[in-house]
Amino acid sequence: MDFGFSQEQEMLRASARKFFENECTSTVVRQRMEEPAGVTDDFWTKLAEQGWLGLVLPEEYGGVGLGIVDLVVLMEEMGRVVMPGPFMATLLGGLAILEAGSADQKKEWLPRIANGDAKATLAWTEPSARWDAAGVAATAKPAGDGFILSGTKLFVLDAHLADVTVVVTRTAESKTAEQGLSLFLVPKGTPGFEAKLLPTMDQTRKLCEVSLRDVRVPKSARLGPKDGAWAPLSRLLERATVALCAEMCGGAQKVLEMTTEYAKIRVAFGRPIGSYQGVKHRAADMLVDVENAKSLTYYAAWAVDEQVPESALATSMAKAYASDAFRKVSAAGIQLHGGIGFTWEHDLHLYFKRAKSSEFTFGDATHHREKVAQLINL
Template structure:
């Protein structure tokens, strides 16, 4: 059994990392905070031209025909770069959900546009008080146990404020009917939630890894009492323990991606393990990064706060660590009985 990614998967990750280093700098993220839409059509187009947006769309619809394992490294890079655009909602959840449950007409209408970068799709699942990027061309909503695919002409949006202003959140009211119905299957809704949670976990690992790298670089240059603070054993222990959590979370995320791609019996639980572990790892990285940066870490001028706020927002998205631990406990009790 091969436990590593292929050279092609690593090459795609490195290509996306290089693109985001150029196109999604901290300055660009700050610009997203300040802009009306919070989105860059040019950056989205470049991701689409690279094949990233349509990565999970079948080749017959103009996509790459890849799966969750191919995508997980890209989502980690999206988290590392604080990508504002809805890659998670569109590529990790929305497009595969349309392919899985949409009618032939719906798939033919939307999947080629998604793969080409001409349309975005987002999801609003049960239990969430908001829908991220609800200005997308197509919004999949879970209402009263059913999933609906709704276009903008049948939506009323109320903007909500997020601690991370690069995130665009909305309260959504929709005109639903038989013509918007996508699925009434609880299994399909669970599939969507599992994919959303696992994808969020991948982004959390990217956010946590970026904060850890920033903090290691900072303690190597910051001096106190005539010594660089990175030489103090207490500081080293904090960073080593954080690294252990982040690397362990990364392993859990990678397994969840494999389990979802192969539809294993434990795929749903693997997604919850990944989300719980990644939320915990990010929370630890968040706290240690802020403490070890000292007073400068609180300031608007320092870029660290961009990662701190994205991490805090994603900790809660598609279930916090406690919710996912309850899912795991329920599964254990059910299988034991």
């Protein structure tokens, strides 16, 4: 049994690390997080040239055709630099089109996503902030040769930048929350569709409020069959959640490295603080949290790629653990740095804030522990 990454995956990691160390420095991140876009056209084009925007999209649509394990490698490196920009949003939108779209819809949008010409996102959560079927109240009602979408979506990743937004709506009342959901493509500029930036704790990840004021779309805008969105939504959410877990692992690993290096050079009472037992124990706990989060994430990525029955369980286990681990590791890193760790000038706060925003994206630890309990019949 081989628990290691392939040679090609290690090459991807090395290439990504070199790229982000050069193109996404702390100075760049701080500049971008102050801007509404969070990314420049030049940087986005470079991501496309590397093939990363279409990493998991099929080759027939201009993608690279790799799997979630490969995506995990890339996302870890993005997490190490708390990369800003709409990569995660576009991954969500692209996966939604891939999972639920018709051949024509895929041909229209996926090549444009892969080559960097179009950005996308998924509008799922509402004021309840729930990443499940029960939280969907926005409606899509038949009207002539199309539908009228109404409602409000909150905490939508980078909707202000998206050329197309995949909107989750309720098209029928049903006995269960999972039934009666439908997906619709809403291109940028559609009358009645408005995306407004929200103030956020994590300035490196932009969130929006999306207002749907009687948005009229044609029947051709529907992704998949009417009332049949839950199955593709479940599949894409598993894949995106594993990707987010990998990003959290990368961020936690970087915090661990920053903290251990600081503990070796910061001297107190004539000795490096890393020589004191209390600091050693905290650093050891951080390492255990990081390695456990990685192990669960790697297993979940393999399970999703192989489509094994326990993929949903593995994904929720990984998200529950990684959410807590990244938050605890980043908080410990700040504390072990002492006063400098609390300053704006030091980078640790960027990781702590990313940990908090990622904790609630795609469901927090409590949500996923409940899913784990349900999946093991408790």
